[in-house]
Amino acid sequence: MKEALESIRSAVRQQLESVKDLKELDNIRVKYLGKKGELTAILKQMGKLSAEERPVIGQLANEVRSDLEHFLENTSEKIKSQLQDAKLAAETIDVTMPGRTAPMGYKHPLSIVLDEVKDIFLGMGFSVVTGPEVEKDYYNFEALNLPKDHPARDTQDTFYISDDIVLRTQTSSVQVRVMEKQKPPIRVISPGRVYRSDALDATHSPLFHQVEGLVVDKGVTMADLKGTLETMVKRLYGEDAQIRLRPHHFPFTEPSAEVDVMCFHCHGEGCRLCKGEGWIELLGAGMVHPWVLQNCGIDPEVYSGFAFGVGLDRLAMRRFNIDDIRLLLDNDMRFLQQF
Amino acid sequence: MILSMRWLSEFVDLEPQMPIRDFTEAMTMTGSKVEGFEIEGSEIKNVVVGKVTAMERHPDSDHMFICMVDAGEEEPLQIVTGAQNVTVGSWVPVAKHKSTLPGGVEIKKGKLRGVASNGMLCSLKELGLTINDFPYAIEDGIFLLEEEGLFPGQDIHEAIGLNDTCVEFEITSNRPDCLSVLGLAREASATFGKPLKQPHPQVKGSGGSIGDYLKVTVSNPVICQRYMARVVNNVKIGPSPRWMRERLRASGVRPINNLVDITNYVMLEYGQPMHAFDLRYVKDNHIQIRNAAEGEAITTLDGVERKLSTDMLVIADGEKPTAVAGVMGGEYSGIHDGTSTVVFESACFQGASVRLTAKKLGMRTEASSRYEKGLDPNTCSLALERACELVEILGAGEVVDGVIDCNNDSRQPIRLPLDSDKINHFLGIDISAEQMKEILKGLEFTIDGDDVIAPSFRGDIQYRADVAEEIARIYGYNNIPTTKLRGAAEAKITPYQAFEKRVNTVLLAQGLSEISTYSFISPKYYDKIRLPADSPLRRSVTITNPLGEDTSVMRTTTIPSVLEVLSRNFNNRNESAWMYEVANEYIPTTDGELPVEKQAVTIGMYGNKVDFYRLKGIVETLLDALNITSWEIRPEKNLPTYHPGRCGVLSIDGEDIGVIAQAHPKVAENYGINTEVYLAVLEMNPMFAHRAADRQYRPLPKFPAITRDLALLCDDELPVVEIEKCIRKGCGNHLEKVELFDVYRGSQIEEGKKSVAYTVTLRSSDHTLTDQDADSAMNKSLKALNEIGVVLRT
Known part of the structure; x- marks a missing residue:
């Protein structure tokens, strides 16, 4: 089980590196942390563990969950920031174009x-x-x-x-x-x-x-x-x-x-x-x-x-x-x- | 007044070598304003006196000569000339190689038909002179010099006396005494602290008695303050000597002959107009100074016959007027060939009378422009003696003994107390009474204890303030300190001024530029704006002496002025022009009274998508900003200046205060404007009077608003303002805002009807309105609307 948890952790970390958008990221979240996700599946098997193993694995499981959440959050932030950068880049205008003026009168x-x-x-x-x-x-x-x-x-x-x-x-x-x-x-x-x-x-x-x-x-x-x-x-x-x-x-x-x-x-x-x-x-x-x-x-x-x-x-x-x-x-x- | 510096030096010795700019600056600062100065012949450079030593014909020309000229150099100069009046031995002006002549003409050596010519022999004209300056010379030909003491190589300026400096003064009307060399010498004497050399003309006389020649009667002693005359016998008319011609020339006066020149010379020297005339033409040898008789006329020296009126003073003989006193002589009164006995007249006439006569006759002469400023009768005798002295010096005739002097001068010398404290306080300076007295003495005032007596030639001195000015100008205005005003002062901007400023600010902020137009227009412009023939606005204040018809009446409306500016902009291809002016309209009252000057705001616009509602919006914003709330607008079809379907009259509490409209296309056409023109005129005073009190703060709303949209159907003709009135009535106090957001005609709408849509905002200041409240307001509104035939669109 310990190996399984470690492999989930490294798999997620690896997968996150290539994530492109928030949807893909969400898919990963569901795959591992969702109700039917892989980590959840493992945690459901905790009952089967011995009394000695349970706290050790439990601790590890919590640690992995926290790490995954952390990874996901970071990646999410990163993607959002990239998305905004892209959006701002697309919004670039020619600031040298003339401004729109309100009509103004001139004093004699x-x-x-x-x-x-x-x-x-x-x-x-x-x-x-x-x-x-x-x-x-x-x-x-x-x-x-x-x-x-x-x-x-x-x-x-x-x-x-x-x-x-x-x-x-x-x-x-x-x-x-x-x-x-x-x-x-x-x-x-x-x-x-x-x-x-x-x-x-x-x-x-x-x-x-x-x-x-x-x-x-x-x-x-x-x-x-x-x-x-x-x-x-x-x-x-x-x-x-x-x-x-x-x-x-x-x-x-x-x-x-x-x-x-x-x-x-x-x-x-x-x-x-x-x-x-x-x-x-x-x-x-x-x-x-x-x-x-x-x-x-x-x-x-x-x-x-x-x-x-x-x-x-x-x-x-x-x-x-x-x-x-x-x-x-x-x-x-x-x-x-x-x- | 042009002053010859050489002439001036006869009366006052200035610092030798004083730069001319120092002189002009100092004179200006004591009150004799210098307009400019000119050094005679300054344009002439490198021109010398030459003597022709040999001449031969040009081999290739039938009219040119090759001259050898001794110009003071080691070798004689070879110069080719086309002139025919040069002979061997002639003294000539030689413009040498690299010389300059008046008008910037440069002379260089060159070849004339193959023969070298090292300069040019000059004519009078080429030196900027005329035959009047040198009567012995000829006009077309070389100026053959006949001066004394000529030598080859002598500078031409020195040889012909073309080296004076002429200073032009602007003399103010209170100082006719300064229109003379003597007067300016007095000023220079006071300015530079140098003594004045008082003139004392001496006449030897030649026996005889003036009484045998002439009798003078003055019948108007008020206007003729003094009349003096002397007679000169055996007159010999000829040119004046060079020194006199030089001075006249330097003073801008053309020399004519010795007698005329003497009168001009004396006038320039002492400021006293002189007249010399032939005794032969004085009928009965009796000169009468009298008012013109009814119906009398005179042909003046300029050959024009002039009708005289009885308020004009004339110099007459036993029969007819021979001169208009102080203005101009008659045609026979001058000096002619064959004149042998001459009367020199030196008189003083009342300024106001001369001025009026000259004005009525439409002739302003040198004499009249001097007399009208008020001359000193005391100068008459000095001037007359000087003229006779000059006659003797010039050998122009024999002066008969005796002087006629009708002196009616009743003036008393002006005596003023010299209160040095008061003068110091008045000027803001601190100088001693002694210093003041010194200054005044320098100006020929007499000091008598604590009083000062003005010299008789200073008719402008009347008050203590006049004495203060004399002290101030010689002490130097620039030596007076500068101090700040003391004491409290209440400066304020009046409510009207603040109102006017607000009008300007709000219109500028809305994109209208401020213009400034002429207050006078042509009466034809009322036609151009199609003002009805019976319009009271056609009665204008009329200028009796306008520059032209276009500027001959004071406008009663600013519309033509603004249209003219729009038209000019349109013609100058400016795409749009949005403008306004706050300016006067001049409404005549009764004759002899001043017109009412009413301020109006006039707006004129074309281009930049302007339409009626844009203009109206600008006016609405203005009225709102001015706190004018209770205005109304009604359509007006009967103002021919405006488009009958696009014209509204603004009123406040039943008083019409202005118009908002499109200009009638015919009016636009009259001004050559080929696009829609919009105009508004708003009267300032009624707007000012009807403005609401200053705004007070109202708490921001605490309770929410309810909005309802109303889509209505009504006759196309119905002005929407009627709908709005019904909604206002129906909603009562709870109405916050009623906004028109759509007007629609066309499919789905019955012919002759329109759909009008409003958003109505309701709010109460003390509770939250319910739907029932809103429904009730809408129902009341609809009920009112139904009464005028407006229904809910279904």
Whole structure:
């Protein structure tokens, strides 16, 4: 009997080596461990053994059974693993094939830049306000110290609706509306569309976009204006970005400045991009003119403020290296999908 | 304003050898913005003065000559020329071997019909000059030099004075004083801390008395702030001397003759427009400065007859207007051959009046563009004296003694307190009162104790802030520190701004790209979108001076703008375009009032399998995301812009807020789009107003749901929304979801009917629903459905 048990053990071990699948494995299990299996048959004969032999053979039989189960289990694991490997191998796909995309919309480049500007100024405590595009001459010009016969009006070719109503030429019109309604402290930006009767070409458009900024409070200085603009430029263009202020003239600010940013390409050396100047004009700014404050009912002896106006289109064009302003309003999908 | 650096040096001595870039940079930073600069003749290289020492005819040409030219080298140069005006002994400009001429022309030695030529003799044109620059030369032929002190080999720039540096300034409208050499010299003096050499023109005079020649009456002293005149007798008209021509040329002004050149020279030098005219044409020798009479007209120098209005100031003689004051002279008022007595006029007119007159007449001249900015009446006399001084220097005539001066200048000098503390606080700097005074003195302000008095030529100085700017710009804007804003500020995003942002986010997330379109359109576009003739939307805000009809009215609807963009994309062969814009519509109110600017979301789509339900799904998702729950849609057949069978009007609580539709094929055709186009317009304000309150958390369901499918049969015409209403009514509070999953027409379905199938999900928040609950809900629903003719499909 002992020999029989040993032979079963080695037979199973041998047979398992060539087993290919789980069914074959199960057949082996049934053949040896099933109710009518060979090992079971042997164990049924245990009763016939002598009292001395019984525990010895019994122990051996248990050992063989445990071994067989162990062998079967291992083999089963091995086969399952092989099967899975084969399955995974069969499932191999070409991961270099293009993915399936969900449709996605693209934000307009002007909005991308405007959102950045808004975030920068919200972070500095500015609120966002808007004003009408079809505007009274009063708000667009007169209240900004630009009476009807002022020569500086010539620099802004204006679309007229009537003698007293214009398409606003600058978001500065919102300054006066804000100051009429709100008492200092005032800290706002006002983005929007502006209009000038410039024929459309690569660098001019009769419709473009500005962001106006206005701060009025006690003790606001020109140094604060510089600091605020510097923060904006560094956030937009990186910490290396540098600005310079040049004296200029706007009727509604005094002192007035044009603000240049150091050319990103040549870093001030002068190149084709900056037309040899080393600097690129970015925006106009200044301290709110005392007459304008006074006219809005704010005492210039008590309060001071600054204002600035940035051309959003130019900001976006510079940001994305767009060389033709017309692209912004053409809205060709091949253009929009680049941003 | 183009500034000759040589001219500038008469008024201020700058650092010798200062690189031009240092000059332009410093001037820019104190407020005189330099646009660029040009070194005269910089394109001309290796061109020298030569003397023709011998000439012979070219053996193989009937018009060319072989010249031997002494160009300062050991051996004379042999140069072949085709010009006919050269003779032995001529002084000529010689472009030597390897020289460059304007326009990048390179000259090299070569052979002309077999004869070696070691360069080229140059004409005026080849040197970039004209007959105006050198009146003694001829236009077609070699420029035969007649300058003094010529020698062979002399650099041509030096020989003909073509070596000035011209700096172009952009002068802002508040600084007309800087439209002059003197004005920029003042700025340079303050910028570089070098003293200004004040001009003191001296006129000797030649006797006589101006009163015998001329009488002047000013009848509008408000507009004519000052009128000055002098008379010059025995005028000799001829070319100006070279130094004057050089400066005019460097300043971009064409030399004409000595008298005209003197007026231009003085205008450039002092910024004061001058006028010289023939006394013969002053009827009665009486100049009247008056408003034009009703119906008067004048033919101006440019030969155009112009009707005058009574608000225009004219210079008239005893009979008629001879000039439009500050704008342009009349046709007879110039200098002519045979002119012997000339009046020099130096006047100052009110800027606003000149500006208005020039605008009305549609003529903006050099003089008017200066006057309109407001000139200083004090400059009149300086300029007039200078002009007469030049007449004497040039020997152009004899200046009659005496000056007519009608001075109505009533301005008081502007006196402002110099409060250094306030100025320091305003600018954010810390400099002493003394330093401020020094800066202001450098700008010709007068210091009187603690007050400063602005010079009369600085009409732009009115307020303390103006004085602060003067100090800041000379101190240097870049020397002002940068500081952060102090104090608390309440920044906020308004609910509407948050709403708008949400609209953008949700539409972008659904695959629509954002566009930005023009706010103005052509009124014809209303036809293109088939707006009915009586539609109130056809009444638009109209631009009185549009660039063209295409951009002449402010849109009352964004549909044409979006269609135009779709059309452009279609024409550019983009397979699909899904887009939206949140933009304004401009709805006129009453005349004289501003229009209402309404924001609308406009969606436009073609391609990429878009159909009505895709568009509607996008809108449904948007409304859901915006927390707008109580909307309804109804079919609308009567909007000609849209497909009559594929158009729905959206409403919230009975208020129409927008349309979802396929564009009418005729509209698509009008825009050249040969495919189905889908459009939606939603008004922002009503959506914002009707949005539900902020969402609150609801506990996740604790009890299971029951689902039932309903297969129904109804008239084909019946909108399914009616079925859904019945189910909602029948199921009451327990309804969680009702989903349409199939609509079928065809075999097994009676003609004119359709089969509609729903999955209904029921759930209670406080107990598990039983089959009886569900059956009861279904029965109630079916009962309601039966009432509208919908039956269970069997």
